[in-house]
Amino acid sequence: MELSIFQAAILAAYYWFAATRIVYSLIHILRGPLMTSLFCGIVLGDxxxxxxxxxxxxxxxxAFTAAGGTIVWDECAAGMCGCTITILGGLDMSQALTIAVxxxxxxxxxxxxxRIFNIYPVQKADQYAKTCNTKGITFMCLWWPVIMEFFVFAIPMFLALYFGAEAVGRIINNLPQWTTNxxxxxxKILPALGFAMTINVIGRPQFLPFFLGGFFLAQYSGIGGIPLALSGLFVAFLYYxxxxxxSQEDPAMDNGSREAIEADEQGRHLLTKRDVNNLVFRWQIxxxxxxxxxRLQSLSFCAAFIxxxxxxxGHDPEELSAALARHLTFFNTEGVWGSVVHGIVMAMEEQRxxxxxxxxxxxxxxxxxLMGPFAGIGDTINWSTMKPLLIMLVLPxxxxxxxxxxxxxAVLLAGITIxxxxFFVHIGYRMGTEAAVTILEGGMINKFISCASVLGMFMMGGLSASMVNVYTTVQIPTSGTPMSVQTDxxxxxxxxxxxxxxVLLVYKYLRSGHSMMKATFWLLxxxxxxxxxxxxxxxxxxLQPLAAPAA
Incomplete structure (x- = not known):
C-alpha cells in the first residue's frame, strides 16, 4: 500500500491541529494514540x-501528563507514525510500539x-497591554501560535510520512528473523513502563496488593475487561x-461556605452569569x-480575562492597561481544577x-x-487517575x-472535565477565597483519590497481565522431550x-528516583x-527453541 500526497497532508494536518492544543479538555484526547489511531484508520481505510x-x-x-508543560514523549507522533508505518508495511502489530517510541x-x-517560539507573542502582548490593544493580545495568544506551529509540526510530519513511512516498512520486512523477534x-515489554509509571503516580506502596490481586485474577481466570472493571469498582467500594x-466524614460544604455563597448572592455585581460563562469558554479554548x-500560561490567562x-x-484606559499588565505575569496551573483561581480573581477584580x-x-x-496547590490536585485527579481509568475502561x-x-x-473525558x-470557575467566583479553603481542606478529596487509586491499581494489575507479554522459548535438553523454561x-x-x-522492577526503578527516559532506554x-x-x-x-513453541 502506498501513501498518497493527500493522505500524508491530511494526517499532517491532524498532527498540527492536535499540537496547537486548542480546547484544553481535548488536548489529551486528540494527542492520545487511541484517537490518533482512529483518524489514521479512517484516512488509510483500515x-x-x-x-x-x-x-x-x-x-x-x-500516566503521561506533561506537568508544567514538559514534553518528554510525543504520544500523538507515536500513534500516528506507529499506525501508518505498521499498516503500510503490513508489519506485525507487536512491532508498532518499538517503532513508535x-x-x-x-x-x-x-x-x-x-515553546521557544511562543516567547515572542508574550513579549509582544506586553507592548499591546500598554496601549490597551486587546485585539492584539488575543491575536498573539491564539492565532500567532497556531500559524507558527503549522511550520513546526505539519511540514515535518508530512515529509516524514510521505517519504519515510513506506521506506521504514520495507526495511523492517527485509530484516532477518532474529531482528524482527x-x-x-x-x-511487548515496553507497555510495562506505562503501567509502572501509572502505579508509581496513582498508588502508594501500600496499595500494591490491589495491583497483585488484579494481575493474578486476570492470569488465572482470563477475565475480560468489563468484568475486571466491575470487580475493581466492587473492591474500591469496599475500601470506601x-x-x-x-474516619469522621468532613462535610462537603461547611456553614461558613454556605454563608459566603448567600452573602455573595445578596451583594452587588457588575458581572453576569454570561460573563462568567464567557471566561470559562475562552479559558477552555x-x-x-x-x-x-x-511565563507559561500567563498570556492565555490574560486573554481569557479580556x-x-x-x-x-473599559471606562478608564489607565486602569485597564494596568489590569492587563498584572495578568501577563507568570502563571501556570492545571487548567480544570486550577480554574478556581480564575473565579476568585474575577470576584476580586469586580470588587476592586x-x-x-x-x-x-x-x-x-x-x-x-493558589496556582500550585490546585495544579497538584488537578494533575493527580484528572490526568494521573481519571484519564488512565477511562482509558483502561475502553482498552478491551x-x-x-x-x-x-x-x-x-473522548465523550467521557471531555464531558467530565468541561x-x-x-463548576470550579463559578464556585470560585461565588465563594471567593472561601472556595479554595473548602476544596483544599475537604476530606472527601483525599478519600476520592484513595478509592480511585485502589480501582486504578486493581485495573492496572489486570490489564498488565494481558498487555505486557514477557516470555521465553528457551528449552532445557533432556533424554526425552525438551523441558520448557516458560511452561514447565x-x-x-x-x-x-x-x-x-x-512491571515491578520498572516500578522499583522509577521509585528509586530514576527518570522515565532512562527507564525507556533500558527497556529498549x-x-x-x-x-x-x-x-x-x-x-x-x-538460541532457538529445540521444538516449535506452543501457539
Missing amino acids: VPTAIMIGAMIQPMFL PISLLCAQLHTLR ALAITG LILQAT MAEVPNSFA PILKKLY ALGAPVPTEAINGIKAG LAESGSFLAPIIY AENY ILDAVAPGLMTLAT GIGLVLGAIGILGDGGFL
Whole structure:
C-alpha cells in the first residue's frame, strides 16, 4: 500500500491541529494514540487494524501528563507514525510500539521549539497591554501560535510520512528473523513502563496488593475487561466503606461556605452569569495554546480575562492597561481544577472595580499562592487517575478493533472535565477565597483519590497481565522431550511471573528516583539484546527453541 500526497497532508494536518492544543479538555484526547489511531484508520481505510495498533501503543503513555508543560514523549507522533508505518508495511502489530517510541522521543523536540517560539507573542502582548490593544493580545495568544506551529509540526510530519513511512516498512520486512523477534518482544515489554509509571503516580506502596490481586485474577481466570472493571469498582467500594467506618466524614460544604455563597448572592455585581460563562469558554479554548518557556500560561490567562477587564475597567484606559499588565505575569496551573483561581480573581477584580479596597498585590498573591496547590490536585485527579481509568475502561474494546473505544473515551473525558471547569470557575467566583479553603481542606478529596487509586491499581494489575507479554522459548535438553523454561518451570509456579517481575522492577526503578527516559532506554536495550540473542521471544541468532513453541 502506498501513501498518497493527500493522505500524508491530511494526517499532517491532524498532527498540527492536535499540537496547537486548542480546547484544553481535548488536548489529551486528540494527542492520545487511541484517537490518533482512529483518524489514521479512517484516512488509510483500515479502522479496526488502526484501533488495535493504537490499543498496543496507548499503555506506554497511560500516566503521561506533561506537568508544567514538559514534553518528554510525543504520544500523538507515536500513534500516528506507529499506525501508518505498521499498516503500510503490513508489519506485525507487536512491532508498532518499538517503532513508535524512538519517533515519539524525537518529535518531542518539536514541542521545545514551539515553546521557544511562543516567547515572542508574550513579549509582544506586553507592548499591546500598554496601549490597551486587546485585539492584539488575543491575536498573539491564539492565532500567532497556531500559524507558527503549522511550520513546526505539519511540514515535518508530512515529509516524514510521505517519504519515510513506506521506506521504514520495507526495511523492517527485509530484516532477518532474529531482528524482527527483537523488535516484537521489545514492543511487548515496553507497555510495562506505562503501567509502572501509572502505579508509581496513582498508588502508594501500600496499595500494591490491589495491583497483585488484579494481575493474578486476570492470569488465572482470563477475565475480560468489563468484568475486571466491575470487580475493581466492587473492591474500591469496599475500601470506601472501610474508610467511612474508620474516619469522621468532613462535610462537603461547611456553614461558613454556605454563608459566603448567600452573602455573595445578596451583594452587588457588575458581572453576569454570561460573563462568567464567557471566561470559562475562552479559558477552555486558549489555556495551553501560547504556553512558552517565558511565563507559561500567563498570556492565555490574560486573554481569557479580556472581556471581564474591559467591562470592569473599559471606562478608564489607565486602569485597564494596568489590569492587563498584572495578568501577563507568570502563571501556570492545571487548567480544570486550577480554574478556581480564575473565579476568585474575577470576584476580586469586580470588587476592586466597585471601589472596595482590594490591592493589586492581593490579586497577584492569590494567583501565585493558589496556582500550585490546585495544579497538584488537578494533575493527580484528572490526568494521573481519571484519564488512565477511562482509558483502561475502553482498552478491551479497542483491542477488538472497535471504533467506539476512542469515541466513548473522548465523550467521557471531555464531558467530565468541561463540567468540572464550569463548576470550579463559578464556585470560585461565588465563594471567593472561601472556595479554595473548602476544596483544599475537604476530606472527601483525599478519600476520592484513595478509592480511585485502589480501582486504578486493581485495573492496572489486570490489564498488565494481558498487555505486557514477557516470555521465553528457551528449552532445557533432556533424554526425552525438551523441558520448557516458560511452561514447565515458571508457569508451574504461577502464570505470568516474567511479566509481573518486569512491571515491578520498572516500578522499583522509577521509585528509586530514576527518570522515565532512562527507564525507556533500558527497556529498549534489554528487549532488543535479549530478543536478538533468543533469551526472550521466539528465538534469536544464538538460541532457538529445540521444538516449535506452543501457539
